[in-house]
Amino acid sequence: MVLRERHPTQRQHNTLPKFPDMPVALDYSNGSRVETPSGASCGPLKIVIIGGGIGGLTAALALRQNGHDVVVLEQWDGSNETGAAIHLAPNSNGVLRRLGLYAETIGANPMLRHTEYVTDGSQIRSLDLTESNKQWQHQWLLAHRIHLHAELQRLVKSRDGPGRPVDLRYSCTVKDLNCDTATAILDNGESVEGDVIIGADGVFSAARTKVKGGHLRPFSSGKSAFRFLVKKQDALDDPLTRKFAERDGELVMFLGPDSKIVAYPCKNNELLNFVCIHPSEKTSAPADDWNTGGSKKALLDVYADFDESARALLSKSDPASLKVWQLLDMETLPTWVNNKLALLGDAAHPFLPHQGQGGGQAIEDAAALAV
Ligand SMILES: Cc1cc2nc3c(=O)[nH]c(=O)nc-3n(C[C@H](O)[C@H](O)[C@H](O)COP(=O)(O)OP(=O)(O)OC[C@H]3O[C@@H](n4cnc5c(N)ncnc54)[C@H](O)[C@@H]3O)c2cc1C
Known part of the structure; x- marks a missing residue:
């Protein structure tokens, strides 16, 4: 039996505290089956992720690092990306750091002050966040979404780092899926089958229609x-x-x-x-x-x-x-899973932008799924 700490990157960067009470994960990194503490035998899973946005790629990175084989099916063709900035509050920044993504290396800058004006131009408050930021374990960063997305793509495909490179396929639009067989069906008729399927296809999710409450629409x-x-x-x-x-x-x-x-x-x-x-x-x-x-x-x-x-x-x-x-x-879905399908990010729970947590919650979901 091979056991290791959940996130190997934690050991490599001494700026991060250790979490002695964190659960251990089985290590499939050499691609072979291992024995669980209860004596059962299990192996790495083949995971099909629909959608290579912020949530889908974070899940791909975390699952890869836990030794699974991951395919990401993304409808975008990989060119002319759009997007502006996105908040990486301490919760999501912390998850990304444990996965080896250091957003300050791709131009993310810390959020240091919050100032409010009203329509006539008068200032009503200005809060220096330097002191209050110290309560957080990780910095509150402001990142360019295109840079964050590019770095996630680089890390999932990289030959370096724990696990095997993710098979990230562009121009792959999923038009249907089967939750019982974990199969995605592409618009060209091709099928991609795995052990588990993750719907990370954003606010206009097609995967959402396959869970209870899937009639709900944004x-x-x-x-x-x-x-x-x-x-x-x-x-x-x-x-x-x-x-x-x-x-x-x-x-x-x-x-x-x-x-x-x-x-x-x-x-x-x-x-x-x-x-x-x-x-x-x-x-x-x-x-x-x-x-x-x-x-x-x-x-x-x-x-x-x-x-x-x-x-x-x-x-x-x-x-x-x-x-x-x-x-x-959107109304809250009663569940985010159906048999071999799980939803994450905006597919599961679209957020309004007022707390700057849409991307952050997708990143947390990804970490929670990565066992
Ligand atoms: C192009 C784009 C630009 C954005 N810009 C910003 C921004 O500037 N600031 C901000 O705060 N938020 C932005 N967002 C939203 C933000 O990224 C998400 O709200 C948040 O990160 C949640 O991530 P997610 O992975 O759940 O969804 P998303 O980041 O929306 O990712 C969903 C992915 O699934 C893909 N997809 C959808 N349907 C299918 C299908 N049938 N088959 C295959 N792939 C599919 C989409 O192309 C997309 O890449 C943007 C989203 C997109 C898609």
Whole structure:
């Protein structure tokens, strides 16, 4: 019988504390069967993951590190990625570090201050988070989603590191699946069978339809969001907006009666990421697309009542990165599993962005599934 600590990366990085009470996992890393403490024999599983987003790839990395053989089926073709910034709060940053992903090495910067303004431009509070951040075991980081996604792809495919490289297949759209045989059926008719199947196919999940309550659909929360990036230097160069960009790691909010603007830095504090939440009736974002472009005119119209410094910031938006999304909500599913299928991330529980935890909860789910 071969037993090892659950996460080998924990031993390699002495910045991480040891968890003596953490459960041990069976080590299948040489691909052969092992004996469990109760005397049963078991081997590495073949795991089919539908969706190679943040949650699916984190699960692939964790399962690979526990010795399983993993196939990821991703519909995206691997080019022209979209996305802006994403919060890696202490919970998700801690999980990623244990898996050997150090987000600060891909440009994630710490969240250091939270400042709020109202529509007339007056500041209502500014909290220095340096002291309160010390209560967390891991830093609260702000990462560029494209960089995080790229690093996850690199790590799962890498020949280095624990376990065998993940078979990450692009341009593979799953159109159906069988929970009893753990089989995914692709739109070209090909079948991919495993021992277990994981539905990590995001908010518009097809896998969700296979669990109890799968008739539930995401619905509009009544709010939509513009998302875009601004070069921090552009904000620094304008006397009207300089104060919003002077401090590294500062998240700035402008609060209106039914709309708000949230801006925070990413990419080593070189870019400011904007999320501008407003009533959906003020724009016409579709419910099912991450790529719908937004217009700068519509953005400035929605925030017409905000003070000139906030509007000056918005006017710096890069049209190429300006997108508008509906923010979707969903009733709670009664279960996330059906026989050999388990859901994770947005497929299981879509989140509104207010706590910055959509990606974080997908990452936690992935770690929880990785036995
Ligand atoms: C293109 C894109 C850009 C995003 N940008 C941001 C952002 O800037 N900021 C932010 O906070 N959040 C963003 N999100 C959302 C955020 O990544 C998720 O809410 C969160 O990380 C939960 O992760 P997830 O893995 O559950 O879902 P997702 O990250 O949405 O991943 C789901 C994956 O499944 C794939 N997929 C879906 N259906 C199928 C199918 N039938 N067959 C095969 N593959 C399928 C999708 O292409 C996607 O890669 C974005 C999501 C996407 C897909």
